Amino acid sequence: MAKKPSEQQRERSRPRKGVDVLDDPSGPTRPPTLETVAARAGVSRATASRVVNHLDRVAPHVVASVNAAIEELGYVPNQAARSLARRRTAVIAVVIPESTERLFADPFFATVVQGAAAHLRGTDYTLNLVLGSDQEDKSRRYLTGGNVDGVLVVSQHEGDLPLTRLGLSVPIVFAGRPAVDFGEHGHFVDVDNRAAAATGVRHLVERGRSRIATIAGAQDLAAGRDRLAGWQDVLTDAGFDSDLVEVGDFTPESGTVAMERLLDGPEFDAVFAANDQMAFGAISALARAGRSVPGDVAVVGFDDDQFSRAARPTITTVHQPAREMGAVMAAHLLALLAGERVDQVTVLPTRLVVRESS
Amino acid sequence: MAKKPSEQQRERSRPRKGVDVLDDPSGPTRPPTLETVAARAGVSRATASRVVNHLDRVAPHVVASVNAAIEELGYVPNQAARSLARRRTAVIAVVIPESTERLFADPFFATVVQGAAAHLRGTDYTLNLVLGSDQEDKSRRYLTGGNVDGVLVVSQHEGDLPLTRLGLSVPIVFAGRPAVDFGEHGHFVDVDNRAAAATGVRHLVERGRSRIATIAGAQDLAAGRDRLAGWQDVLTDAGFDSDLVEVGDFTPESGTVAMERLLDGPEFDAVFAANDQMAFGAISALARAGRSVPGDVAVVGFDDDQFSRAARPTITTVHQPAREMGAVMAAHLLALLAGERVDQVTVLPTRLVVRESS
DNA sequence: TTGTAGGCGTTATCAC
DNA sequence: GTGATAACGCCTACAA
Numbered sequence: 001m002a003k004k005p006s007e008q009q010r011e012r013s014r015p016r017k018g019v020d021v022l023d024d025p026s027g028p029t030r031p032p033t034l035e036t037v038a039a040r041a042g043v044s045r046a047t048a049s050r051v052v053n054h055l056d057r058v059a060p061h062v063v064a065s066v067n068a069a070i071e072e073l074g075y076v077p078n079q080a081a082r083s084l085a086r087r088r089t090a091v092i093a094v095v096i097p098e099s100t101e102r103l104f105a106d107p108f109f110a111t112v113v114q115g116a117a118a119h120l121r122g123t124d125y126t127l128n129l130v131l132g133s134d135q136e137d138k139s140r141r142y143l144t145g146g147n148v149d150g151v152l153v154v155s156q157h158e159g160d161l162p163l164t165r166l167g168l169s170v171p172i173v174f175a176g177r178p179a180v181d182f183g184e185h186g187h188f189v190d191v192d193n194r195a196a197a198a199t200g201v202r203h204l205v206e207r208g209r210s211r212i213a214t215i216a217g218a219q220d221l222a223a224g225r226d227r228l229a230g231w232q233d234v235l236t237d238a239g240f241d242s243d244l245v246e247v248g249d250f251t252p253e254s255g256t257v258a259m260e261r262l263l264d265g266p267e268f269d270a271v272f273a274a275n276d277q278m279a280f281g282a283i284s285a286l287a288r289a290g291r292s293v294p295g296d297v298a299v300v301g302f303d304d305d306q307f308s309r310a311a312r313p314t315i316t317t318v319h320q321p322a323r324e325m326g327a328v329m330a331a332h333l334l335a336l337l338a339g340e341r342v343d344q345v346t347v348l349p350t351r352l353v354v355r356e357s358s
Numbered sequence: 359m360a361k362k363p364s365e366q367q368r369e370r371s372r373p374r375k376g377v378d379v380l381d382d383p384s385g386p387t388r389p390p391t392l393e394t395v396a397a398r399a400g401v402s403r404a405t406a407s408r409v410v411n412h413l414d415r416v417a418p419h420v421v422a423s424v425n426a427a428i429e430e431l432g433y434v435p436n437q438a439a440r441s442l443a444r445r446r447t448a449v450i451a452v453v454i455p456e457s458t459e460r461l462f463a464d465p466f467f468a469t470v471v472q473g474a475a476a477h478l479r480g481t482d483y484t485l486n487l488v489l490g491s492d493q494e495d496k497s498r499r500y501l502t503g504g505n506v507d508g509v510l511v512v513s514q515h516e517g518d519l520p521l522t523r524l525g526l527s528v529p530i531v532f533a534g535r536p537a538v539d540f541g542e543h544g545h546f547v548d549v550d551n552r553a554a555a556a557t558g559v560r561h562l563v564e565r566g567r568s569r570i571a572t573i574a575g576a577q578d579l580a581a582g583r584d585r586l587a588g589w590q591d592v593l594t595d596a597g598f599d600s601d602l603v604e605v606g607d608f609t610p611e612s613g614t615v616a617m618e619r620l621l622d623g624p625e626f627d628a629v630f631a632a633n634d635q636m637a638f639g640a641i642s643a644l645a646r647a648g649r650s651v652p653g654d655v656a657v658v659g660f661d662d663d664q665f666s667r668a669a670r671p672t673i674t675t676v677h678q679p680a681r682e683m684g685a686v687m688a689a690h691l692l693a694l695l696a697g698e699r700v701d702q703v704t705v706l707p708t709r710l711v712v713r714e715s716s
Numbered sequence: 717t718t719g720t721a722g723g724c725g726t727t728a729t730c731a732c
Numbered sequence: 733g734t735g736a737t738a739a740c741g742c743c744t745a746c747a748a
Contacts, residue, residue, distance in 0.1 A: 029527075031504040033741055044719045049743060057717060076503025080441035081741030084724045089438060094487065104472060105664065107463035114462060117489040126500075127487040129452065131475040142484075145434025146389040169387075252638075252668035280610075280638070281668040287645035288670035306463070310610035310639040312646035391725055402735045407727065415733055439725030442740045 032073040040069040052077060079126075092120065092333060093128045093148040095139075099220065100155040101132045103250055106277065107305045108322050112154050112175055115326025123334065125149070144169045150333045154326075155221075171336035173329045176222055177345060187336065189329045189346045191320055193223050196350040197230025200300040200318045201272050203352055205238050209270035209298055213244030215258040215282055217274035224250075227274040227302060244268050248278045252307070255281025263289050269297060270358070276301040276308040279315050283357070299357040313356030321348050390431040398427040410435060437484075450478065450691060451486045451506040453497075457578065458513040459490045461608055464635065465663045466680050470512050470533055473684025481692065483507070502527045508691045512684075513579075529694035531687045534580055535703060545694065547687045547704045549678055551581050554708040555588025558658040558676045559630050561710055563596050567628035567656055571602030573616040573640055575632035582608075585632040585660060602626050606636045610665070613639025621647050627655060628716070634659040634666040637673050641715070657715040671714030679706050 038048035043062060050058050051066040052075075058066075069075070083089045094113060096104055103109060117127055128148060130139055143151055151172040177190045204212050214231045217224030228245070235242035246261050248254030255278025262268065263285065273279035279301030283293055291297050293313055301308050304319035325348060332342045396406040401420060408416050409424040427433070441447045452471060454462055461467060475485055486506060488497055501509055509530040526543055535548045562570050572589045575582030586603070593600035604619050606612030613636025620626065621643065631637035637659030641651055649655050651671055659666050662677035683706060690700045 031502075034743095035741075045742075046720075046744080047718055050718090053743085059717060062717085074499070074502075076499045076505070078442070078503070078741050079505045080438045080447060081724090082743080083438035084436075084442055084726090085741080085743040087724065101472070105465035105468040110463040110468065113487070114459070114489060117487065121490070127489075129471070129475065129485040129487050131472060131485075132479070141432070141434045144389075144432075145436070147434070147437045251664050253664050256668045256670060277668075280642075284638075284642070284645075284668065284670040287642075306609050306611050310614045310635075310642065312614060312642040392727095393725075403726080404728085404735055404737095405733085408734090411727085417733060420733085436725050439740090440727075442742090443725080443727040445727095445740070 031078070032075045033078070034075070037066065037069045037073060037075050040073065041066040088149050088337075089147060090124050090126060091128050091148045092125050092330075093130050093143055093151045095130045095143070095151055095153045095155075096132065097153065097155050098132045103155075104131070106250060106275075107307070108275070108303055108320070109154055111305070111322035112326040112329070115323035115328075116152055116154075116330040117326070118323075119327040119330035119334075125334075150337055152329050152333060154329075171333055173333045173336070175325055175329060187332055187342055187344050187346075189325050189332065189348065191325075191348050191350045193226035194230040194233065196318045196320070197227035197272065197274070197302065198234050199230075199350070199352050200302065200316075201231045201234040203316065203354070204270045204272065204298055204300055204358060205234060205240075207270075207294075207298060207358055210238075210240055211244070211266075211268040212240065212242075212270040212272060213246070213262050213268040215255055215262075215271060215273040215278050216245060216247045217278070218249045219247060221250075224274060231272050244271075248274070248281075250275050250278060252277040252281035252284075254278060256285045258282065259285035260289075263291070270299070271297060272300045272302075274302055276303045276305045276315055276317055279317070279357075280307040280311045283311050283313075283315070294356070294358050301357075304353050308353070308355065311357070316355045316358035317353050319351050319353045321350070324348060389436070390433045391436070392433070395424065395427045395431060395433050398431065399424040446695075447505060447507050448482050448484060449486050449506045450483050450688075451488050451501055451509045453488045453501070453509055453511045453513075454490065455511065455513050456490045462489070464608060464633075465665070466633070466661055466678070467512055469663070469680035470684040470687070473681035473686075474510055474512075474688040475684070476681075477685040477688035477692075483692075508695055510687050510691060512687075529691055531691045531694070533683055533687060545690055545700055545702050545704075547683050547690065547706065549683075549706050549708045551584035552588040552591065554676045554678070555585035555630065555632070555660065556592050557588075557708070557710050558660065558674075559589045559592040561674065561712070562628045562630065562656055562658055562716060563592060563598075565628075565652075565656060565716055568596075568598055569602070569624075569626040570598065570600075570628040570630060571604070571620050571626045573613055573620075573629060573631040573636050574603060574605045575636070576607045577605060579608075582632060589630050602629075606632070606639075608633050608636060610635040610639035610642075612636060614643045616640065617643035618647075621649075628657070629655060630658045630660075632660055634661045634663045634673055634675055637675070637715075638665040638669045641669050641671075641673070652714070652716050659715075662711050666711070666713065669715070674713045674716035675711050677709045677711045679708070682706060 034045050034048050038045045048066050051063050079090060151170055153174045155175060173187045175189055177188045212235060216228040219225055232242050246258035248258045255273055259282035271282060273282055279299055283299055286293055286297055293299055299315060301315045301317040304317045308315035308317040328346060335342045392403050392406050396403045406424050409421050509528055511532045513533060531545045533547055535546045570593060574586040577583055590600050604616035606616045613631055617640035629640060631640055637657055641657055644651055644655055651657055657673060659673045659675040662675045666673035666675040686704060693700045
């Protein structure tokens with residue numbers, strides 16, 4: 001029997017070619033291809049492909065035998081080939097812009113990413129981590145060069161203008177609304193930081209506090225500015241002074257330092273921190289200074305992360321649905337990829353969680 | 359809509375095809391291909407490819423014109439096609455096994471990942487996040503199915519046996535040595551947790567403490583067990599009782615709770631926590647209980663993360679080079695991918711950082 | 717319902 | 733030095 005093209009092909013692509021792993025006697029065995037599966041099941045590649053992709057119109061017994069072959073061979077589709085043919089990559093990039101990279105350790109981010117990952121499980125999408133260097137042309141090109149189907153920007157988000165532009169070529173969903181104008185491109189999942197912060201501060205007012213300080217977050221991030229504004233709003237409404245402001249950077253350390261500075265200044269009986277990590281740091285400083293919480297100073301945080309539960313006293317805080325944000329971001333991106341329309345801005349609800357510190 | 363084959367074909371590769379983004383009048387323009395670049399530069403795809411890949415043997419003026427074309431068109435290589443042709447993906451998976459997923463928010467992990475990402479910047483490798491579901495066949499298959507060139511397992515690492523097996527088909531580097539036997543496959547970057555913990559505890563002994571408790575980490579993780587063992591070692595050597603053990607799970611909350619339990623028991627004058635987050639939580643509990651640190655109770659943590667600096671008093675801790683671990687993991691993986699030999703186990707140094715809490 | 721064949725964008729092996 | 737051309741593994745009209 002004369003060799004069919006396919007056979008020649010096989011021969012040419014025998015294991016061991018090119019790869020130089022040395023000491024594995026069996027040789028770096030090449031993963032089975034659809035071709036292999038098809039041969040084993042006694043069908044054509046096309047049919048095997050149909051089974052793999054769960055298309056109908058395939059006879060049940062054929063499905064069975066192909067699946068058996070897949071099982072026996074441990075066949076896994078080659079994504080590269082699939083991407084090439086389908087002209088979509090099944091890759092979603094998770095971008096942590098440089099401006100936010102040092103915040104990567106923030107549990108809020110981790111939780112958002114987990115939410116997105118969880119939502120994507122079950123789909124065949126894969127998450128691609130892009131850390132830092134937002135200005136750099138390299139990553140922008142990577143993102144726009146058809147290497148990813150969509151982009152998730154997990155960031156409390158500042159301008160990141162260059163990223164917003166990405167929206168032109170690839171669907172993109174941000175965590176957090178940008179302060180700047182973003183035109184028609186880009187989608188955003190956010191909470192109303194300003195109103196949410198106000199809720200927390202108002203709670204302090206209702207508890208009878210009148211000298212309310214704040215430990216603000218980084219002011220180059222929208223979340224930082226908005227929460228500060230929310231604090232301001234309430235104090236203004238109440239006719240209180242809003243002069244006690246220290247700016248941190250969302251890290252626990254900065255919370256401690258900010259509180260130490262506050263303690264050096266005029267008296268106050270409450271503090272609103274822009275996130276729980278800073279609140280925790282602040283409580284640490286208060287404890288050392290011999291101020292009781294909430295006796296001398298009531299504390300309210302933001303996020304409702306594990307630190308608000310770890311502190312003693314436990315911290316009253318504004319709950320932010322981080323996990324859900326990630327999930328919604330992923331869901332919206334999937335919708336966009338499916339060609340559906342999605343609201344450009346989605347605001348998720350927050351709620352006050354009252355604990356011991358207030 | 360009857361159309362001649364040729365026409366349909368054309369249409370198929372015309373812009374705007376298939377994708378139904380509605381309001382962009384210019385249509386989703388397809389990224390330029392090498393073909394385009396080549397045409398524009400007046401050379402063949404082969405030559406264009408040579409330029410893109412910086413191969414020599416190309417006339418300088420040709421290089422120039424091709425680069426010009428690339429620049430003008432904003433050409434970016436299609437990774438899928440490249441992967442297919444080169445038979446390598448340029449993708450490195452970062453796996454957070456299910457057993458460790460809830461620890462994702464731990465700054466230690468984030469820092470390790472950042473270290474790896476930083477090391478990979480400049481290379482054309484891309485990081486693929488694989489969260490959870492280590493048992494699930496799906497991710498294992500994904501990892502072994504030729505979709506990634508290598509795997510980084512960022513975990514304090516338990517058995518994760520299934521993952522160790524991966525080493526058979528794909529190079530894999532773990533953060534943390536497994537407790538179990540791992541044969542010849544798999545590479546590990548670690549610190550000597552037991553000895554490092556001992557350093558911290560010994561410091562407490564030298565400070566004159568004799569009733570030293572510990573807040574251990576999760577005992578299903580090697581790091582948790584080893585640090586507990588290190589604590590035990592020192593107490594045994596010193597002839598002290600080692601009965602004061604509370605087990606946490608590395609979260610700040612668990613540190614708080616553990617300390618509260620310790621405070622309910624026999625007296626003690628020092629505590630060694632298996633990480634800084636738990637130490638921070640513990641200090642919070644101590645503060646509320648009216649115990650002074652280090653006066654009544656000296657505290658030593660582990661990691662040297664931002665929390666050890668945020669606490670008041672600041673926390674004496676065992677520094678672990680998290681960022682470097684990530685970088686070394688990446689470096690080793692790259693070496694393996696290049697076919698080089700790499701030590702199967704690499705132990706990075708730790709050091710005691712003395713601060714106020716001891 | 718199933719098979720045939722062409723194409724997805726690059727790389728790599730040859731000749732020239 | 734440069735250009736055809738055959739893979740790479742899979743998808744998908746179209747034909748059968």
